[in-house]
Amino acid sequence: MNNDFNIKSAVVDEKEHIELGKFYFLNNKYDEAIYEFKKVLEINSRNAEAYYNIGLIKEASNLVEEAKEMYLKALHIDPNYKIVRDKFNKLVGIEI
Amino acid sequence: MKKKKQFAVIGLGIFGYNVAVELVKKNMQVLAVDNDNEVVNEISQFVTHALVADATNEKAMEDAGVSDCDSVIISIGENIETSILAMLIVKDLGIRNIVVKSLSQWHSKVATKLGASTVVYPELEMAKRFVDSVVTPNILEQIKISKDYNLVEILAPKKIWGKTIRNSDIRNNYGINIIAIRKQVPIIDNSGQIDVKEEINMVPGPDDEINRNDVLVVIGSEKPLAKLKGIVNE
Structure with a gap:
């Protein structure tokens, strides 16, 4: 618990929050991962990867509507974000 | 080598068109029939054979090779009478597996009584799934x-x-x-x-x-x- 706290306080920039979020995600700690990706968005609200990552966690949690909303936000920032476009299309039911 | 199954799709509206294309994707032989020249031209690049013919004309159906098919899908969206008539013709040609795309619950009942093997009513099925x-x-x-x-x-x-x-x-x-x-x-x-x-x-x-x-x-x-x-x- 203390270790977690120390890591979190040491992380200050966007990239570090992204990496920490990914680390949590890969260890099935979805709530902690989302917390980190939201921190990224507090620093830079136009970080498309953070939206994608949150969308992916929502999708993995079977929260399809929330996933779509996050993917759309990522696409709004970066319309050429291919993996997001593919995942969004799949959720909406459009065959690629 | 195992012979590929042959299907005929009669009526190339949205449903029939997509059924024909999906069957080809599953490596089936598909004969696509419609009375609209344009849609037949369009689908000809995907299916095994595509031709313009009147589904209510028994001779035209026979000449089209419908009787050689293992299964026939009737997806005529204009009216129930045309669909039923086409189904009876196909039945007379000796086809055992006849799938009818229904336009209403009455259509489903009539088609079942007259010997359709399967009746699909996509709008109703989709509505049920959506509500669920x-x-x-x-x-x-x-x-x-x-x-x-x-x-x-x-x-x-x-x-x-x-x-x-x-x-x-x-x-x-x-x-x-x-x-x-x-x-x-x-x-x-x-x-x-x-x-x-x-x-x-x-x-x-x-x-x-x-x-x-x-x-x-x-x-x-x-x-x-x-x-x-x-x-x-x-």
């Missing part, structure tokens, strides 16, 4: 496998997260069997981008654990499944 997905979003899929038994894909109820199948006592409490567990596993690709990959445990054992976000594929009769569905949203 809105009313019970945690029921992901439901397939009727017999009069009394259903196969259901359901999100693991919170009550049994972290428990093994044995400890969840799902069979005793709900009278259903878990036949597979589907889960999304986090991965990272070479570029450092995260993603998920689906893993399916096809033969879950009593000591396999059920976790949050797992999707359970269960089989059971209506009543116990309704009881299980009741706790899914808890």
